[in-house]
Amino acid sequence: MENEKRKKKSEKVGTNKNFSLFTSHFTLSLRESEIEIIALSYLQNLGYSYLLGTEISPDGEHPERQYTDVVLVNRLRDAIDKLNPTLPQDAKEDALKKVLRTESPNAIINNEKFHRYLTDGIDVEIRTDSGIRGEKVYIIDFENPINNEFLAVNQLTVIENNKNKRPDIVIFINGLPLVVVELKNAVDENATLKSAFNQLQTYKQAIPSLFVYNSLLIISDGWDAGCGTITSDFKRFMTWRNKNSKKEVSHTELGMQVMFEGMLNKNTILDLVRNFIVFEKDKEKTLKKIAAYHQYYAVNKAVESTILASSKNGDGRGGVIRHTQGSGKSLSMVFFSGKLVVDLRMKNPTLVLLTDRNDLDEQLYETFTNCQQLLRQEPKKAESRKNLEELLKVDSGGIV
Template identity: 55%
Template structure:
């Protein structure tokens, strides 16, 4: 039997996500100093051109100025409080981004959508590992980040159950450290996942460890373990 390692757990998670339709990218490849950069700096957590393309694709009747205004609003979320930032983004994500549009010489309010919730296949899903973020002099590298239309909506922290002190609790504590040191990544967070390779739990940005729960299917039964 192959030895269980953290890298093996990460690879299995990525393989599973690929079967669900995620495109895999090794994050250092699209880092600012990578062979195919998609970030201007390590402080940037949005895959900006992917988000810009998604906004254009999902809002084809919206003029370019309105689409760019929506993009700026997503980038401008900048309260000193992480939860306030996350709540502001959640409204943009679920309610759409309110913009102005010129029509017949008059300004009218419109909504730009960042994600198509009705037709999921119209969105772009990316799984990336080893995504380095540098913020306020702190450099951190979460294990796996899931992007939807260039938005880092999910962060997975993986531990090896065979290693001493590598538990769901330690994975949760690692996420807490990330939230404190690189909060910019978590402005756009929709879900956190922790796993020790034997068990996985999911929770919201503000959830305590006791509120992280096993993912359940539509009929209420836990999903079968896949690693």
């Protein structure tokens, strides 16, 4: 019932006619607020609900949160109830508390821990007459996007440590603020993509609690757009050039529209969050990375080709992917491996990675070792042919 009431509060911010006019005749007189409306329209056309931030503020028409809250707790609780119907209420409340609890002063540590909750579920204990057993509580249904709530909120005021900030658009999935969008006006020479990036860095310092739950960041001036993570520098905010794997977009289509429709549609955003984000570690720091558009489409094609080739009627030949130098081949292999090992159709496969140079072997092994969270296992390194034979005797699958 609470869910139905909230749905009725959502309203359209424009019509398709207005926005198709914009895409056909981009005018240089648009203000930042109008670009915001256009961005919200793209999201609504993808099936997102919409609310104005002031509506759900403590003194708004339909209050849902305090200014210090970055998670829409009631919406998250509703999602947990819906996705875990057989679990006892105290277990679900325990999971909710774990999501809301921040334990480290280090932003990337908190973000990585939450990402694990998001993709793998939250471990809880259930007491029964026969003892205690472990269960998982899930906060996102990655298999069925329609089982999740997608909500875009603009001008959401967040107050933390007496600092007041208001991001342009926050995208909530099941009440969790997974995407933050910052917009600028392409006409204003001082309001560039770089200034939108700088604004996000200010938010990260002023209201860090919002970024505990962040999966990706988007910057746009209405014309161009870039996507990155909480550790990405400006040059790592990348465009998204395709709406799908089959069709090249027209040069007349706006970068913001292509990114929103190609990357933020419900299927793709959930796939990206679950299978195409890594926390790459070295001795000094952790970098959170998300796949570029070419990696995303190539890996998904490769996964489907591999599954078909290894099926009962398959020919055993998955195919070949050709990448240019510097295009992220190693990470593409990580994304491919990470998605393949959890696909139930592959029945816990063993993956063997071969290189033709020692330096490439070391580089690839290091990359895989640094991305264990996505792989959900520690890769093994074969030191010799005999060692490889021993490693391949294991029946439980793995990455060598």
